[in-house]
Amino acid sequence: GSSNGTVKDKMQAVCELLQINLETYDWVGFYMAHESEPTLHLWAQAGEPTDHTVIPFGKGICGQVAVSNQNFVVDDVTAQDNYIACSIYVKSEVVIPMFKNGKNIGQIDIDSNTPKAFDEKDERFLEWVNEQIAAII
Ligand code: SME
DSSP states (O other): OOOHHHHHHHHHHHHHHHHHHSTTOOEEEEEEEOSSSSEEEEEEEESSOOSOOEEETTSHHHHHHHHHOSOEEESOGGGOSSOOOSOTTOOEEEEEEEEETTEEEEEEEEEESSTTOOOHHHHHHHHHHHHHHHHHO
C-alpha cells in the first residue's frame, strides 16, 4: 500500500479543497485512530490550527463517534454536553466515521461558523470522501 506520508499528503489536499471551496466548511480535519491506544490523532487539517491534536475515545463529538461508529450531526454545538470547543466561532459540526474492512479507523470532522450547516447531502458526500481515503490507506 501507500506510505503514510503519501496518504497524509492526500488527506491534507482534501482538507484544503473542502475548506476553501465549500462556503460553510470553516474547519476540516481527519482524526485517525491510534493502532494500539484508544485515542484519535489529527493527521491533516485546514482552517485555524487547533490545540486538540489528540482526543481520547469517548471524549467530545469526535471521541463519541470513535465508539459509536455512527455519523454525528450537531446543529447547535452549545446544546452538547460532551463537546470539545476548538474555536469560539463554531456553531455546528459533523463527524463521519471512516471504515476499512468494516473497522472504524478514523473520521472526517467539519466545523462551521454557521448554525445547522450540515444535512443528509453532506453526510452522503463525506461518506464518499472517506471511502476514497480508506481505499488508499
Ligand atoms: N469539536 C470536536 C473537537 C475537534 S475540533 O472541532 C477541531 C469534538 O467535540 O470532538
